Amino acid sequence: MAKRLLDEAAGLVDVGVTSEDIDAFIHRRCIEEGAYPSTLNYKGYPKSCCISVNEVICHGIPDSRALCDGDIVNIDITVFLDGVHGDVDATYPVGVVHPDHLHLIEITRECCEKGIAAVSPGSPISDIGRAIEAHASRFGYSVVRAFSGHGIGELFHNGLSIPHYYDPAYNTEMRPGMVFTVEPMIAAGTWRHRIWPDGWTAVTADFSRTAQFEHTVVVTDDGAEVLTT
Ligand code: MF3
Numbered sequence: 001m002a003k004r005l006l007d008e009a010a011g012l013v014d015v016g017v018t019s020e021d022i023d024a025f026i027h028r029r030c031i032e033e034g035a036y037p038s039t040l041n042y043k044g045y046p047k048s049c050c051i052s053v054n055e056v057i058c059h060g061i062p063d064s065r066a067l068c069d070g071d072i073v074n075i076d077i078t079v080f081l082d083g084v085h086g087d088v089d090a091t092y093p094v095g096v097v098h099p100d101h102l103h104l105i106e107i108t109r110e111c112c113e114k115g116i117a118a119v120s121p122g123s124p125i126s127d128i129g130r131a132i133e134a135h136a137s138r139f140g141y142s143v144v145r146a147f148s149g150h151g152i153g154e155l156f157h158n159g160l161s162i163p164h165y166y167d168p169a170y171n172t173e174m175r176p177g178m179v180f181t182v183e184p185m186i187a188a189g190t191w192r193h194r195i196w197p198d199g200w201t202a203v204t205a206d207f208s209r210t211a212q213f214e215h216t217v218v219v220t221d222d223g224a225e226v227l228t229t
């Protein structure tokens, strides 16, 4: 359901549309489907989704700024339905986007796919970040370190952390039935970040553009199944 909603929201992305417009749509559709938008009031977060434009890495709060020709925009939706959370996001071009930024989006999509392909029972969680970082660095991109994938299920963030860079300290073995997100944030410049005074909006320290793709996956007996398709 989360992915269907994301696809619907993606259809609204256009020059002149505000992130508040998209948020209002997502909120309404969640309620229509009998789902709760997990981000709303989560640790005080004020909206029903996160919308992150250009140098905003994640947790952008929907507001009255209209999308501009050439922007790239990430929409991150989490829904609570039937007792569990599903978390999914993707990055979209607005109007005519510079080829460099389209490339960043495509490589970030591939990073997410490669992270998911590294999910395998018996392997350490660090294999996921290793695969992602290897792919991103091949193109001179960096992997944002401050935000990770997370265990998810009855809780939105259940304490399990899935870094998207390689850190061998994350040696917990993946086991069948584990559910977590893979959600790499890839920056054209530095991986270092800053937080706006609103306490949420995360931007790259050098204002370079960033993209993100996210899926919720479950570890199976021989790999991973994507739950947010
Ligand atoms: N959906 C985001 C994630 O992928 C989390 C948003 S938390 C919020 O983990 F509070 F900022 F909404």
Ligand code: CO
Residues within 6 Å of the ligand: 087, 149, 150, 181, 183, 214
């Ligand atoms: Co997530």
Ligand code: CO
Residues within 6 Å of the ligand: 076, 077, 078, 087, 088, 089, 183, 214
């Ligand atoms: Co998310």
